[in-house]
Amino acid sequence: MPGRIPQSFIDDLLNRVDIVEVIDTRVPLKKAGREYQACCPFHNEKTPSFTVSPGKQFYHCFGCGAHGSAVGFLMEYDHLEFPEAIEELARSIGVEVPREDGHAPRQDPRRDDHYSLLERVDHFYRSQLREHSQAERAIDYLKERGLSGEIAATFGLGYAPPGWDSLLKFLDKDSHSQQLAVELGLLVKRDEGGLYDRFRDRIMFPIRDRRGRTIGFGGRVMGDEKPKYMNSPESPVFHKGQELYGLFEARKASQKLERLLVVEGYMDVVALAQFGLTNAVATLGTATTPDHLERLYRTVREVVFCFDGDAAGSRAAWRALENALPVMRDGREARFLFLPEGEDPDSLVRDIGKQAFQKKTVESVPLSQFFFEHLQQQVDMGSVDGRARLVELARPLLQTMPDTVFRDLMLNQLADRSGMNAARLQDRVFGSEITQQEEPPKPHIGHTGRSPVRTAIHLLLERPQLAETVEIPCGFEDLDVPGIALLSRLLEILHTSPNLSAGGILEHWRGLPEEKHLATLAGTALDLPPEGLGEEFRDAIQRLIEQRNRYRIELLLFQSRRQALSDNEKDELKALLASSQAANR
Incomplete structure (x- = not known):
């Protein structure tokens, strides 16, 4: 892993880039006195309240409160992580990003080769969907699922032909490409020697990162064979616990996403998009991880988890809730949509249509409701013993939450349901946060005039x-x-x-509490003459x-x-x- 980026470099970088140029290439700005204005890209508005100050190198929206530097804008608008935003700004002025050891990070020279090969393989699978002699089966399957050619093209769907060496032959005895394909899990080594294709006779779904680069594949069978889904294994460019299928396409479909729907499989994502519901993503064969959640909440404020209404779906939903609690900072919302028995998102949207499905999403169960209903099913709420048990079940879960207003409200709900005094419950769950002792005089600032x-x-x-x-x-x-x-x-x-x-x-x-206060001041005009x-x-x-x-x-x-x-x-x-x-x- 490369070291941290020196703060001195970040300071110098922000002195050299022009925030007006950075934003204007993405959101056209108009001059307004000494500053620039536009309609805010982060919320819907008709009158411009989004202001960019070249003097302060700072943007601020008076409507929704969005604010920050050029780095912050790239993180919010392009949905980049902090290091990626720094790298993007550095590229724009032609400099390399150093790390704390004083050197530019040494990037694996094979990394570009991995991306290049994945792009070639992506084109190969797509071409096979059009040209292979047995592709008609795959096309008929997609048509039966109600998918149009346009949606198939949007998601880059392809076909891995049957047989053990279709991809191997495509790479044409190129030993370097074959070795890269092995590292990426596209080819597998035989125990007795030689190689064979991992994906065979499957509909292929390219998995894309935030920049739209193919980093892996998912393959789905067209019959009842097992496993139904097969994913690329972990590789130098693909990490299942961090990536979400469909997130790139969802962001591309709308810059102003309000919520994201987390579903089980690739076909659910694509089928919902076919009905105009372009805000669905899927985890890649794993439970929803904290890394997934941070990525989701960097894009939207509301995440809806969609699960089957059976016992297995309830268990999966509870695992998602447990992983969500530590990242539930103020302003973030999680909800749970439980489907009728025997239904999946694909079948349900066909039965009830787009509008009714959207209504179910909006009216899904809030995290707090699912939290308490799930725990209360395990205790006798009619007895003191049962209510005491409820507190014991909830305590370790609440302790994983950050200190936020949401956590306080969850604690208040627990107090109401258990019948405990809220202050006593606070002590039971988090310990006493106040110590009583005699104190010397405290400094104070008078209330007259400005602080x-x-x-x-x-x-x-x-x-x-x-x-x-x-x-x-x-x-x-x-x-x-x-x-x-x-x-x-x-x-x-x-x-x-x-x-x-x-x-x-x-x-x-x-990322610190002081940032919000500084941003508020930076976005507030001073009622003083410059002199x-x-x-x-x-x-x-x-x-x-x-x-x-x-x-x-x-x-x-x-x-x-x-x-x-x-x-x-x-x-x-x-x-x-x-x-x-x-x-x-």
């Missing part, structure tokens, strides 16, 4: 060069009030990288220093009433009092 911490941070986001007008440390760093640590860290970063834009600053807090920013900034810093000094005076006086101060503490108190008196005069 100096917020003002200083806001001004630095507007004009990062202001950081150079103060020395580090400023003297307020140990003031224990909200935002001080953030302001102190921000000043340190800007002293090291004075040319950072607001967008570049946000990348230092990616007054410096004076306002220096005034905010001075107010913080004075507040810190007042706090230290109160704290030392408090301590002196409890025990004798040390000589150093006495000297500090004397100096602080003198400074305060001088300032008052």
Whole structure:
């Protein structure tokens, strides 16, 4: 695995790329004063509320709250992971991405060969669906399933002919290609020597990654043979626990997906697309993993899991729920659609049609409802013992959840159902999070006027060069009030990288709680004339220093009433009092 990308490189990269150019190639922008505008690509709107600031190298939507740097835009719009977004920006200006060891990552030189061979094999299978003497069986099968030629082309469906060496012959004794095909699991070595085709007499479904590159295949039989589905094995470019069949096609069909439906097999995905339901994906022979879920939630906020209504479907749904709980951050939603007995998505959509199927998806069971109904089936809710057992069953599951509003609401539901006091239940499930002890005086900031911490941070986001007008440390760093640590860290970063834009600053807090607060400030206009920013900034810093000094005076006086101060503490108190008196005069 390559090392981490140095933050210094990310800072320099964001200084060199132009966010306006990055976004304009994907979403046409119009000049509006010093900034640019467009209708937001992340939600439906008729009046533009999506603003791009070239000065701040930052985008912000006043409608849905989407925001970020050029990196963040590529992650959201192109659905890239963070390293991929960095690599995309680096490619756009012709530089290589270094890693923490100081070198560019060494990419396996065979990796491009793997992708190239997979593309050739993809074309081979598709050509066989048109040209092979026995392809008529495959075409008739697809027609019987109601698939059109257009849908087959959209998903790149193909045909692996019967026999043991169709693909082997296609590679034509090219030993390099054969070796690559073995590494990719397309050819298999015989114990007695020689090679044979893994996929034989099957409908072939190319599996594509986020960029649309073929990374593997799934094959489905046309009769009752076993196994019904066969997937490519793990390979240098294919990892089942991370990839989802149909995700590339779903994103291509709509840039503004609202929800994704997770179904069991390839044919379900393709059949739903045939009926205009282009938001279905399938796992590749595995249960839904946390990696799958992170990928899904990077694309949409709502995921609907579709399962058979039998006992096996219920068990699979519960496994999906257990994997979903640790990634259920605020704003994410999971639901469960249980199909009637004997139905799969393919057969059901044929029976009831697109609109009725969509209605079932929208009205599916919320995660919280399935969670409690499933657990309550295992206990006697009419007895104290049963309700106590419910808490014990729910506790380890709730403990896997991140500390969010959703978790709090789940805990409240558990309190209602068990009849426990919510505060006592909080202690039982998560332990006491509050310790009672006598505390010295706390620092505080008056409620009159702007908060100096917020003002200083806001001004630095507007004009990062202001950081150079103060020395580090400023003297307020140990003031224990909200935002001080953030302001102190921000000043340190800007002293090291004075040319950072607001967008570049946000990348230092990616994925952290502070990112949201910084983005809100960066997207808020300052009600100050440009020539007054410096004076306002220096005034905010001075107010913080004075507040810190007042706090230290109160704290030392408090301590002196409890025990004798040390000589150093006495000297500090004397100096602080003198400074305060001088300032008052």
